[in-house]
Amino acid sequence: MLKRFFKFIFKLIVGAIILSIGMVILYKWVPVPITPLMLIRGVENYQNDKPFSWEHDWVSIDKISKNMQLAVICSEDQNFLNHKGFDVNAIEKAYENNKKGKRIKGASSISQQTAKNVFLWPERSWLRKGLEVYFTFLIETIWSKERIIEVYLNSIEMGPGIYGAEAAATYWYNKPASKLTPYEAASIAAILPNPLKFKARPATNYIERRKAWIVRQMGYFGKLDYNKSDGK
Numbered sequence: 001m002l003k004r005f006f007k008f009i010f011k012l013i014v015g016a017i018i019l020s021i022g023m024v025i026l027y028k029w030v031p032v033p034i035t036p037l038m039l040i041r042g043v044e045n046y047q048n049d050k051p052f053s054w055e056h057d058w059v060s061i062d063k064i065s066k067n068m069q070l071a072v073i074c075s076e077d078q079n080f081l082n083h084k085g086f087d088v089n090a091i092e093k094a095y096e097n098n099k100k101g102k103r104i105k106g107a108s109s110i111s112q113q114t115a116k117n118v119f120l121w122p123e124r125s126w127l128r129k130g131l132e133v134y135f136t137f138l139i140e141t142i143w144s145k146e147r148i149i150e151v152y153l154n155s156i157e158m159g160p161g162i163y164g165a166e167a168a169a170t171y172w173y174n175k176p177a178s179k180l181t182p183y184e185a186a187s188i189a190a191i192l193p194n195p196l197k198f199k200a201r202p203a204t205n206y207i208e209r210r211k212a213w214i215v216r217q218m219g220y221f222g223k224l225d226y227n228k229s230d231g232k
Helices: 002-026 036-047 066-076 088-099 110-119 126-142 145-155 165-173 182-190 205-221
Strands: 157-159
Touching: 002 126, 066 110, 066 145, 066 182, 066 205, 110 126, 110 145, 126 145, 145 165, 157 165, 165 182, 182 205
Parallel strands: none
Antiparallel strands: none
């Protein structure tokens, strides 16, 4: 009986690994149609007598302005092109900051956020964090940096019921993501820490300051070159 139980658990683990790798390989080319967060938000809306719906318009990376791509990199993960999924310096800095009892700060890279958004749930736990590390390793191994940012920009929450750059550009500025200016892109990137609380337009003084900082960082960053980061 015990031997049969462990054999079942082993098959279950192997099956889960094969399935997870298969999903990551599939999403290397296929658009991500839905994420766990979209379903969770939809259920929350239904429970609060709100429409069970969301805006999510997948577009290829060439239809998302470089301004939008650069804005989220400068806002969320300036070492995105250089690390292998985990920004060790940022993690160490966040750890030291939190240990001193200061305001709790995370250090999730864009790769980690993408892994969480596409494959996992938003609740904080050691299990989810461990799975996030696993999926981050997979996408960094199987996908290119350009694909990671493409999936990230098509999946992330950017407003109430708004997912992805195309839907966000339409919602906040009534234009496609390909036409976003540096300041418009920066305003959307500025609300990412809490897109249900903050607004890209009209912006509060806090968001205006964040937007100005992001635009300055975009100017310092220079040319965005994914091929160099992938060793091409």
